[in-house]
Amino acid sequence: MPIFAAEVANTFEMNSWFFDNAWLIPALMAASFVVTLFFGKRLGAKAHVIGVGAVAASFVLALLTAYSWISQVEGYDGGAENAVVATELAAGDEFAAEDVTSHNVEGGGAATPAPVVTSVCWFDTGDAPNNNCDDRGAAKAVGIGTLIDGQSVMMLVVVTFISLLVHVFSTDYVSGDRRYTHYFAFLSLFTASMLFMVLASSTLQLIVGWELVGVCSFVLIGHWWEEKPNSDAAMKAFLTNRVGDIGLLIGVSILFVTAGNTFDIQTINNAALTGVISQNSLLVASLALMAAVMSKSGQFILHTWLPDAMAGPTPVSALIHAATMVVAGIYMIGRLYPVFWEGLSIAGSNLNAMALIGGITTVGGGLLAFVQRDIKKVLAYSTVSQLGYMVMALGVGAWTAAMFHLFTHAIFKACLFLGAGSVSHSVHSFDMKNDMGGLRKYMPKTFITFMIATGALIGLPPLAGFWSKDEILAGAGVWSGTGGNGTYYIPFIFGLITAGLTAAYMTRTIWLVFFGQYRGNGTPHESGPRITIPLSILAGLAVVVGFLNVPEELPLIGSRFGLKFQNWFEPGGGTVFPVIAHAKPSFSLAIVATGIGLISIFTVWTYYQRLYAKDSRATEVTGGIRDRSALARAGHTVLVEKYYLDHLYTGVIAGSTKGWLARSAYWVNQNIIDNVINYTGKGAAATGRFLYRYIDQGAIDGTVNGTGLTALSVGGILRRMQSGKVRQYATLMFGAATVLAAIFIIAV
């Protein structure tokens, strides 16, 4: 854009200011956490002002940072720097030279400036030259800082924006809550932690942020901990995430050692691509990191905590368990893409393990959404499914498509969750079958925004989800003419199935909530402006953000807006990256994918229309396929039981270990630890008695008494000398003087 180009020279100083001081964004939120926690109570019902103010300021800062980045990208002439990098790498390692092509050089697209790293010395263990962490090769010195590139500025904007809307939404949704300040304090802490993680320039910092968001998630899921299921859900989320966190720790440790004692993300990425890290280490490290991704981003088989996490307040679900925290795993894959890409490529089969995991997740999650009664659980499984989509996209090399889907998904899924919150705020329930239905008449604003967001999720053109989903499908490279960087049949088929599933379960949800007849108690009412305005903003964006990355071939708008997202946010510059698949958009593929969605919508819609015709209050058919076919019944049971994964975890794994573990722990406690304590206690008592009798009573008391008696008797003798007679004193004085004089005379 010419506007940007003209301003580049003038704004260079300003740009670098935003890049160097990006730490302010999380710092603001952290300050808001502390202030809210300590002074929030005094503000009472106005405790949210601190958090809302801070997050608004953060959002503005993030927008300015993103603007600076984009203007730098637009004004960057690229080329030279990248060529140098590629040449150096090529000279260094013959084998790696094939892989190591900064995509800009290879793809010939718009160049992106190098990431901006600003860091200070966090700690060093003595070996850093002059205590200087800037020398990033220096072993044993760890810096803490910010890494600004396209990916991080994109996430900065997403996180602060959704967080801002959720803060505003929450002021209405949780008003009057007994832990109102606590809620906003932790909302702030979450945002701070997430931003900290997003800006991480080292893997160690990534772990810190990663664990912090986990803690905030735990606290906020269990916000209403007085009810057992809520605290159970919080515990489950925390423990399931711990399983993955161990993987994260192992993965980061392996990368630290193998990449030459460094936590620096760019150095690690370089090392992964240039073959510094051996293939085996990469495989183990990426598998361990994948476990972390699976737990945090709800991939099969560690996704089970995510639906349960819906026990938390709905705005929290929107912010943490849909838009931001759960994409932390996706974000990490994107950050350490060379590690994952090189490590998880299944040799020779043109398939990446990420694509498999993502594919299974996307279909498995989608199927589970069909049997949920709780509107939030439908959305939760939908989130699982969409996260699977992103991981799958990363697995087929469509980095940009995955990040774009992350971006659009954050917006429309936040809108869906907040819409669900608005509905439940009105009907005081999450149960679609018992307490909802026909709400489109009562809540028109919520209805319209929810419909738009659903359209975006299903992928109806021209809403946001359509563009991102289509890009992923094209990225699989199966459809003729799409290209991509390989042909991945399984992910492609899974992607198409999910497109159908998504359309079907969302139609079911829409019908159960907004159509038919109202089945709940009382009369629902539309929510207030603090709820509907965030919804409207999100719905509006769900319409337009898709245009950020439309294909350049698209008539009318393609040449103006085409591939902006890709140009702005893709890594480039001094970074090395695996080749990112830039599939060619295919008109026929878009028609087929949309067609599958429309057929699903039509089928489900017809099903419910016929049901409604028979009984206006019915939510499921009696005497349907489930009653006639044993196979369908069994399938339904498996889905209701969530593939028996919870039974596997709590019944089989926990159940088979906790019995003997508890018994042996009890035995150790009774026989070993207790004995140690008992004997220690007895020994101490005996020592005490001995000390009392002999040392205290004998030695110490004797000394004290003896000293007193001695002083008394000496005093009795000496008192006789003091007669009070002056002349006697004088006599003594003169006598003594005489004696002294005599001694003096004799001696000298």
Add this chain to the structure above:
Amino acid sequence: MFLNQFLLFAALLFCIGVYGVLTRKNGVLILMSIELILNAVNINLVAFGAFNGTIAGQVFALFVIAVAAAEVGVGLAIVLLIYRNRRSIDVSEADLLQG
């Protein structure tokens, strides 16, 4: 020089003073005896000063006379108070400080 004569005279005077202090019971006589002791010292100081040819001895003697005057002032005041309390200035009776 005839220093020895002065020293012997001073020693004699000193002994008389000591004798007076030790044997007299009368408070006023004790104070007078102390004056004798001090004057014996003064004689010594002046004699040594003259012998060495300096005036330091005479200066010291003047100081001693001044201090002695103060001492007698305090001493007579004590004696006077003892007399008012006991109608006697016998120091052997004033033995309240015995241990």
